[in-house]
Amino acid sequence: MPDRPLKIGITCYPSVGGSGILASELGEELAARGHEIHFISYDPPFRMPVGPRVFFHPVVVNSYDLFKYPDYTLPLSVKMAEVSRDHGLDVLHVHYAVPHATAAFLARSMLHEEHRLKIITTLHGTDTTLLGRDPGYGPAIRHALEQSDAITTVSEFMRRETVRLLGVKRPIEVVHNFFEPHPAPRPRADMRRDLGLADGEAMLLHLSNLRALKRVDLMLATVARLAPRNRFKLVVLAGGNPTLLIAEAARLGIADRIVVRERVTDIEDYLQATDLGLFTSETESFCLSILELMSMGCPSVAFAVGGIPEVTISGETGLLVPFDDTAALAAAAESLIKDPVRRAALGQAAQKRAREHFSAAAIIPRYEALYRQVCSG
Ligand code: GMT
Numbered sequence: 004m005p006d007r008p009l010k011i012g013i014t015c016y017p018s019v020g021g022s023g024i025l026a027s028e029l030g031e032e033l034a035a036r037g038h039e040i041h042f043i044s045y046d047p048p049f050r051m052p053v054g055p056r057v058f059f060h061p062v063v064v065n066s067y068d069l070f071k072y073p074d075y076t077l078p079l080s081v082k083m084a085e086v087s088r089d090h091g092l093d094v095l096h097v098h099y100a101v102p103h104a105t106a107a108f109l110a111r112s113m114l115h116e117e118h119r120l121k122i123i124t125t126l127h128g129t130d131t132t133l134l135g136r137d138p139g140y141g142p143a144i145r146h147a148l149e150q151s152d153a154i155t156t157v158s159e160f161m162r163r164e165t166v167r168l169l170g171v172k173r174p175i176e177v178v179h180n181f182f183e184p185h186p187a188p189r190p191r192a193d194m195r196r197d198l199g200l201a202d203g204e205a206m207l208l209h210l211s212n213l214r215a216l217k218r219v220d221l222m223l224a225t226v227a228r229l230a231p232r233n234r235f236k237l238v239v240l241a242g243g244n245p246t247l248l249i250a251e252a253a254r255l256g257i258a259d260r261i262v263v264r265e266r267v268t269d270i271e272d273y274l275q276a277t278d279l280g281l282f283t284s285e286t287e288s289f290c291l292s293i294l295e296l297m298s299m300g301c302p303s304v305a306f307a308v309g310g311i312p313e314v315t316i317s318g319e320t321g322l323l324v325p326f327d328d329t330a331a332l333a334a335a336a337e338s339l340i341k342d343p344v345r346r347a348a349l350g351q352a353a354q355k356r357a358r359e360h361f362s363a364a365a366i367i368p369r370y371e372a373l374y375r376q377v378c379s380g
Contacts (some may be wrong), residue, residue, distance in 0.1 A: 008037040009371075010039045011040055012086055012120070016098075016240075017048040018212075023050075025157075027074045032367045033367065041092065046061070065171075068343070080109035080113070080204060084111075093378050100134075101130050102338065104148060121153075123373065126175075131288075153251065154175045154176070154375055155178045157289045157317060158309070159177050179313070181365065182294045184295070204234060206235070207238065207278070209281050210242070210267075213243035213244065213248060218283045225332045229336060230337065239264070249263060270295065279294060285308060287310060296353070299354070300350040303315060304323075304324070306324060307323035320352045
């Protein structure tokens with residue numbers, strides 16, 4: 004394989020979600036390194052970069068009367084084949100297996116031999132942990148993985164789960180997620196003032212799509228235990244509908260402690276204003292949000308589930324407690340709200356760990372090497 008820049012197709016979900024964010028930032032970093040990037044999805048990904056060497060190819064979904072449910076997989080596969088042929092893609096990297104890996108495999112079957120593209124599938128989370136165990140999906144996911152030229156997962160936890168739940172025999176490479184913060188456009192003091200934080204109040208941050216597995220109920224139960232009440236506020240960057248969260252906060256009598264913001268794109272503004280991250284998911288393959296905070300020198304408290312202990316080390320770069328133990332989580336958060344010196348020490352160690360293990364410099368060369376390996380293979 005010549006050492007020329009590559010033409011890389013990327014397919015992901017464009018809506019707010021870790022896999023789409025990761026795929027967008029991967030595209031940005033690869034384009035900055037001279038590769039040509041073609042995003043293929045039904046909408047431009049939420050954080051898709053704009054700039055030279057980045058293209059977007061929309062997939063048009065029709066809702067024909069004869070179908071009860073609109074189909075996305077077939078038009079996606081047709082678009083993948085078309086982009087691959089017209090732009091001479093070297094490799095198609097799909098993020099989240101369902102239905103992207105199956106569509107990629109179909110696309111390849113549609114192409115003539117000279118256009119046969121290489122497929123890399125990255126498993127991100129519920130494509131294995133939820134859909135992988137569903138008998139209506141599992142066999143199709145396994146089949147698509149077997150047809151991929153390479154499979155990666157974002158944590159060792161996910162690799163083990165993929166083998167356990169899907170019985171995949173092919174090698175699975177663990178390539179952890181990365182995050183490369185952009186400079187924050189707004190000063191920290193401005194942000195904190197806009198969010199209504201008084202002097203001496205600690206800012207806690209939660210950012211997620213608020214799906215059921217994020218266990219917003221446990222997060223609010225934790226917040227309700229924190230004392231004293233006037234020493235903190237929890238800012239929630241909601242990538243999903245916050246109505247239930249707001250109602251539950253009111254029921255618990257903590258509405259005055261919660262600030263909700265929606266459709267935030269300049270997350271660095273919020274990350275740099277934060278003192279402590281708060282996460283209560285029942286499972287996470289990785290938890291990109293914890294990494295985003297670490298990259299800005301901020302520790303988090305969370306439950307020790309899934310791949311989270313691979314990202315942050317309890318007692319060194321954050322604090323982790325057993326799942327569902329809201330008393331322990333509240334105690335951990337409270338100890339750090341009261342102790343800015345320890346918080347800063349954990350934050351510094353977190354930032355060092357993020358740079359060494361989960362930065363673009365650490366991770367992008369791994370993907371580039373994999374692309375070249377499958378292309379030459
Ligand atoms: O699998 C999901 O639930 C969706 C996926 C997404 O698109 O947000 O989230 C997963 O991928 C992220 C990026 O790799 C990880 O940081 C999240 O931990 C992971 N979510 C789960 O495992 C629940």
